[in-house]
Amino acid sequence: MGxxxxxxxxxxxxxxxxxxxxxxxxxxxxxxxxxxxxxxALYAMLFGMxxxxxxxxxxxxxxxxxxxxxxxxxTAAGIASAxxxxxxxxxxxxxxxxxxxLFQVVLGRKEVEAGSKENYVYKMDNGQxxxxxxxxxxxxxxxxxxxxxxxCDAQGTQLLYVQWxxxxxxxxxxxxxxxxxxxxxxxxxxxxxxxxxxxxxxDYREVLHERYGxxxxxxxxxxxxxxxxxxxxxxxxxxxxxxxLNKNYGYGYDPRITDRDNFVFEHVEQCFTGSQAxxxxxxxxxxxxxxxxxxxxxxxxxxxxxxxxxKKLLKREGSFNETxxxxxxxxxxxxxxxxxxxxxxxxxxALVKITNNQVEKGRILFVxxxxxxxxxxxxxxxxxxxxxxxxxxxTKIRLVDYIEDQGFDMVIVAYNVSATKRSTKDxxxxxxxxxx
Amino acid sequence: MIxxxxxxxxxxxxxxxxxxxxxxxxxKNHGGRTAQNYFLFLASLLFYGxxxxxxxxxxxxxxxxxxxxxxxxxxxxGNRKKSCMTLFIMAFFxxxxxxxxxxxxxxxxxxxxxxxxxxxxxxxxxPIGISFFTFQAVSYVVDVYRGHGxxxxxxxxVGLYIAFFPQLIAGPIVRYETVAQQILFRKESFxxxxxxxxxxxxxxxxxxxxxxxxGRLEDLAFGTELSSLSAGMAWLGAFAYSFxxxxxxxxxxDMAIGLGKVFGFEFLENFNHPYISVSVTEFWRRWHISLxxxxxxxxxxxxxxxxxxxRAGLVFHLFIVWLSTGLWxxxxxxxxxxxxxxxVLLTFEKLSGFAQKNNLRPLRHFxxxxxxxxxxxxxxxxxxxxxxSYIKIMFFAGSAGIVDGDARYYFCEYAVxxxxxxxxxFPVRKLLDRLFARWSARALVWExxxxxxxxxxxxxxxxxxxxxxxxxxxIYFNF
Numbered sequence: 074m075g076x077x078x079x080x081x082x083x084x085x086x087x088x089x090x091x092x093x094x095x096x097x098x099x100x101x102x103x104x105x106x107x108x109x110x111x112x113x114a115l116y117a118m119l120f121g122m123x124x125x126x127x128x129x130x131x132x133x134x135x136x137x138x139x140x141x142x143x144x145x146x147x148t149a150a151g152i153a154s155a156x157x158x159x160x161x162x163x164x165x166x167x168x169x170x171x172x173x174x175l176f177q178v179v180l181g182r183k184e185v186e187a188g189s190k191e192n193y194v195y196k197m198d199n200g201q202x203x204x205x206x207x208x209x210x211x212x213x214x215x216x217x218x219x220x221x222x223x224x225c226d227a228q229g230t231q232l233l234y235v236q237w238x239x240x241x242x243x244x245x246x247x248x249x250x251x252x253x254x255x256x257x258x259x260x261x262x263x264x265x266x267x268x269x270x271x272x273x274x275x276d277y278r279e280v281l282h283e284r285y286g287x288x289x290x291x292x293x294x295x296x297x298x299x300x301x302x303x304x305x306x307x308x309x310x311x312x313x314x315x316x317x318l319n320k321n322y323g324y325g326y327d328p329r330i331t332d333r334d335n336f337v338f339e340h341v342e343q344c345f346t347g348s349q350a351x352x353x354x355x356x357x358x359x360x361x362x363x364x365x366x367x368x369x370x371x372x373x374x375x376x377x378x379x380x381x382x383x384k385k386l387l388k389r390e391g392s393f394n395e396t397x398x399x400x401x402x403x404x405x406x407x408x409x410x411x412x413x414x415x416x417x418x419x420x421x422x423a424l425v426k427i428t429n430n431q432v433e434k435g436r437i438l439f440v441x442x443x444x445x446x447x448x449x450x451x452x453x454x455x456x457x458x459x460x461x462x463x464x465x466x467x468t469k470i471r472l473v474d475y476i477e478d479q480g481f482d483m484v485i486v487a488y489n490v491s492a493t494k495r496s497t498k499d500x501x502x503x504x505x506x507x508x509x
Numbered sequence: 510m511i512x513x514x515x516x517x518x519x520x521x522x523x524x525x526x527x528x529x530x531x532x533x534x535x536x537k538n539h540g541g542r543t544a545q546n547y548f549l550f551l552a553s554l555l556f557y558g559x560x561x562x563x564x565x566x567x568x569x570x571x572x573x574x575x576x577x578x579x580x581x582x583x584x585x586x587g588n589r590k591k592s593c594m595t596l597f598i599m600a601f602f603x604x605x606x607x608x609x610x611x612x613x614x615x616x617x618x619x620x621x622x623x624x625x626x627x628x629x630x631x632x633x634x635x636p637i638g639i640s641f642f643t644f645q646a647v648s649y650v651v652d653v654y655r656g657h658g659x660x661x662x663x664x665x666x667v668g669l670y671i672a673f674f675p676q677l678i679a680g681p682i683v684r685y686e687t688v689a690q691q692i693l694f695r696k697e698s699f700x701x702x703x704x705x706x707x708x709x710x711x712x713x714x715x716x717x718x719x720x721x722x723x724g725r726l727e728d729l730a731f732g733t734e735l736s737s738l739s740a741g742m743a744w745l746g747a748f749a750y751s752f753x754x755x756x757x758x759x760x761x762x763d764m765a766i767g768l769g770k771v772f773g774f775e776f777l778e779n780f781n782h783p784y785i786s787v788s789v790t791e792f793w794r795r796w797h798i799s800l801x802x803x804x805x806x807x808x809x810x811x812x813x814x815x816x817x818x819x820r821a822g823l824v825f826h827l828f829i830v831w832l833s834t835g836l837w838x839x840x841x842x843x844x845x846x847x848x849x850x851x852x853v854l855l856t857f858e859k860l861s862g863f864a865q866k867n868n869l870r871p872l873r874h875f876x877x878x879x880x881x882x883x884x885x886x887x888x889x890x891x892x893x894x895x896x897x898s899y900i901k902i903m904f905f906a907g908s909a910g911i912v913d914g915d916a917r918y919y920f921c922e923y924a925v926x927x928x929x930x931x932x933x934x935f936p937v938r939k940l941l942d943r944l945f946a947r948w949s950a951r952a953l954v955w956e957x958x959x960x961x962x963x964x965x966x967x968x969x970x971x972x973x974x975x976x977x978x979x980x981x982x983x984i985y986f987n988f
Binding site: 104159163 | 514515518519520522527562699700702703706710718722725914918921922925929957960961963965968969972974975976978979980
C-alpha cells in the first residue's frame with residue numbers, strides 16, 4: 074500500500090515535472106540560434122588555436138628571448154609575436170578572406186586593403202587586380218645605375234637595364250574611378266636618366282605595345298589575380314631577350330632552345346589564385362589558369378639556392394625539372410591554390426646559382442625580383458652559369474664587390490621601378506653610394 | 510586587448526566563458542558566485558595587462574585605495590565631517606592619478622607656452638581606459654556615501670566593478686548604484702546570454718564594417734596636406750569621421766553591454782541613435798549617455814544644477830561641466846574648445862527654451878548636425894590651428910578646388926558604405942519590428958527567428974575583417 078502510495082506520488086511529481094518541462098520548451102528564437110552558432114564558432118577557433126599552441130608558444134618565447142629591456146618590455150614583445158602567430162592560425166582563414174572579398178563586392182569597392190594600411194589592391198575596369206604606385210624621384214636610382222655601369226666597365230662586364238611591362242598599360246589606364254598610377258611615369262623618367270648617362274636599356278613595354286596594342290590582347294598577357302605576367306608571356310620575353318642579346322651583344326644560341334615545339338606547355342584551368350587574389354579572396358579576384366612550361370628535351374643542371382647571408386641552403390643536380398623546376402607545386406590541380414608560380418625556384422630566393430652543363434659559354438648575373446623568375450629559368454637554357462639575385466634581400470654586401478669577386482660577362486638589372494625607391498645606402502648599393 | 514581582435518574572439522572570450530560557467534556548475538553550492546567574481550577579476554586583469562603589463566599595478570592601486578575609501582565612508586556614515594573628508598581625499602587621490610598620467614604633460618607644455626617657463630616635459634604614457642576606470646572608482650565611493658549601494662567588504666568585488674573587462678577600456682561608465690546588487694546577486698540565463706551574444710555581434714559589426722571603413726576614409730582626408738585638400742574631400746572626411754566615431758564608440762558600447770549580459774550583468778544603454786536628434790540637448794541625451802549622466806549626477810547637480818543662483822549660476826555650472834567634459838576626452842586645446850562649443854550651444858538652448866520647442870524639425874535637425882559635425886572636426890584635428898584651417902577649407906576658403914579627383918574617387922569608392930552608415934544611424938530594427946508587429950504577431954515571431962541569419966552573417970563578415978587583419982584602429986588612447 075505504502076509503496077503504491079509512494080509510487081503514485083512519485084509518478085505524479087514526475088508527470089508534473091514533465092508537464093512543467095513541456096510548458097517551458099527551449100526557446101527557439103533568432104537570438105538563441107545565434108548564440109549557439111556563435112559558441113560553436115568560438116570553440117572551433119579555440120580548438121584550432123590549441124592545435125597550433127606550439128607555434129604560438131614558440132613565437133612568444135623567441136621574441137621574449139630576443140627582445141631587449143626589462144621583463145615588461147620582453148613580455149610585451151613576446152605577446153606581440155604570439156598575437157601575430159594567433160592571427161595566422163585562425164581556423165578557416167582562407168575561407169574568411171574569401172568572404173571578406175565577397176563583402177567588398179557587395180560594398181562596390183574597387184580598392185581593397187592588401188595587408189597594411191598603405192598597400193591596396195585595385196580592381197581595374199577589365200576586372201583584373203593590380204597594385205598602383207605613387208610618383209617618386211628616380212634621381213638616386215639613376216645615379217646608382219650609372220655607378221654600376223662605371224664599375225662594370227672597369228671589369229669589362231656588360232650592363233643592361235631591362236624594363237619589364239606593368240599590368241597597368243602605359244597607354245590605357247584602366248584603374249577605377251580615374252585613379253592614376255605612376256609606375257610607367259617613374260619608369261619613363263628612369264629610362265630617360267639611363268639614356269642620358271649612356272646606360273644600355275631595353276624597354277620591353279614598347280615591344281609588347283607594338284605587338285599587342287592596348288586592349289584586351291595586352292591585358293591577356295598578365296594573370297588576372299597576380300601582379301606577374303603569365304608564364305607564356307615570360308616565355309615570349311625570354312625568346313625576345315635572347316634575340317636582343319644576340320643582335321646587340323653577339324650572344325649566339327642554339328635556336329632550338331627558343332622553339333615552342335621543343336617545350337611542354339602544360340595548361341591547367343582554374344588552379345591559381347595569385348598573390349593579389351590571395352589578399353582579397355577568390356570571390357573578389359577570381360581564379361586564374363596556369364601554364365607550366367618546361368623543356369621537352371634533355372637537360373643537365375646544377376642548381377644552388379643561397380640565403381641572405383650567402384649561406385648555401387639547397388643544391389640540386391639533374392634535369393631542368395629535377396633542379397630549378399619544382400614538380401610538387403603542380404599537385405592537386407583541381408584546387409585553386411596560391412603560389413603555383415613557385416614552380417620556378419620554389420619561392421623567392423635571395424640568390425640562385427644555375428649551372429647548365431650542356432652550354433659552355435656565358436656568365437650572367439640577373440639582378441631582379443620575382444617577376445623575372447620564369448624568364449631567368451628559361452634563359453638558363455642558353456647560359457653556362459646564370460645567377461639570380463634579389464638585391465632587396467642583401468643589405469650588407471655591395472653589388473660591385475660581388476661582381477668583382479665572381480666575374481661576369483654580363484649583368485642584367487630588371488626591377489619594378491618602385492623597388493628602386495629604396496635606392497638609398499641600404500639598397501642598390503651599386504657603387505655610387507657615397508658611403509660605399 | 511581589444512574586442513575586435515582574433516586573440517579576443519578566438520582565445521580570451523571562449524576560455525573565459527568556459528571557465529566562468531564551469532565554476533558556476535562545479536562550485537554551485539560552495540561559494541560559486543564569489544569564485545566566479547574572483548575569476549572574472551583575474552580575467553579582467555589579464556585583459557588589461559595584455560597590452561601593457563605595468564599599468565595593471567596602477568589600476569590595482571586605484572582599486573585597493575577606493576575599496577578602503579568605500580569602507581571608510583560607510584564606517585563614518587553617521588559622521589558627516591569624517592565622511593566628507595574621506596570623500597575629499599578620495600577625489601584628490603583619484604583625480605591626482607588622472608592628472609599625473611593624463612594632464613601633467615599638457616599643463617607643463619601650456620605653462621611653457623603661455624607663462625614663458627622652460628620646464629622639462631616628462632614623457633608619460635597614458636594607461637588605456639584610465640578616464641573610464643577613474644570615473645567608475647569615484648562613482649563607487651560617492652554612491653556608497655549617498656547610500657545608493659553598500660560598500661563591498663571584499664576588495665575583489667570592488668576590483669570586479671572597476672576593472673570588469675567588458676567596460677574597462679572604452680566604457681560605458683557604469684555607475685555603482687546600477688550594478689551594486691548584480692555583483693553578488695546577478696542571475697544568468699541562456700536567454701540573457703543569447704541577447705548578449707547578439708548585442709556583441711551588432712557592436713562588432715558596427716566597429717569592423719562601418720567604423721573601420723569610415724576610419725580609413727577620414728584618415729585620408731585629415732591626413733592630406735591642407736594645401737592640396739579640396740572642399741569636397743574635406744566634407745567627405747568630416748562626414749566619415751562623424752560616422753566613424755559614432756559606430757566605433759557605440760559599437761564598443763554594444764560589445765560591452767553584450768558581454769555584460771553574457772556574464773549576467775545588465776549595463777545601462779550608452780547610445781541611442783544620437784544623429785536623429787533635433788537639438789544639441791537631445792543629442793547629448795542620446796550620445797555617450799553614461800558620461801553625460803555621470804557629469805550630471807556627480808558634478809552638475811552637486812554644483813547646484815539649474816536650481817541655484819539663477820541664470821548666472823546655471824551658465825557657470827554648465828561651463829564647468831562642459832569644460833570638464835572636453836578635458837575628459839583628452840589633454841588638448843581641441844578637446845577643450847570642443848567642450849566649450851557644446852557649452853555655448855547648450856546654454857543657448859537652455860536659456861532660449863529651444864530644446865522644448867517642437868516646430869521646424871528638419872531645420873532643427875540640420876542645425877544640430879551642422880554643429881555636431883563641426884565639433885567632430887575640432888575633436889579630430891591635431892591642433893586648433895589645423896581644425897580652423899580644415900573648417901575654412903570646408904567652406905571653400907583656401908581649398909584646392911571644390912571637388913577634385915580624390916573627392917570623386919573616394920566618394921565613388923565609399924558610396925555604399927556611406928549609405929549603410931546613414932541607414933544605420935536610424936533605429937532601423939525598431940522600425941522593422943513595428944512594421945512586422947502591425948502586419949501580424951506571427952510575422953514578428955518569424956522576423957525574430959530569421960534575425961539569426963542576419964546576426965550570423967554580421968558575425969562572419971566581421972570575423973572576415975579580423976582574419977584579413979584589415980585597418981582596425983583603437984581611437985580611445987586619449988580617453
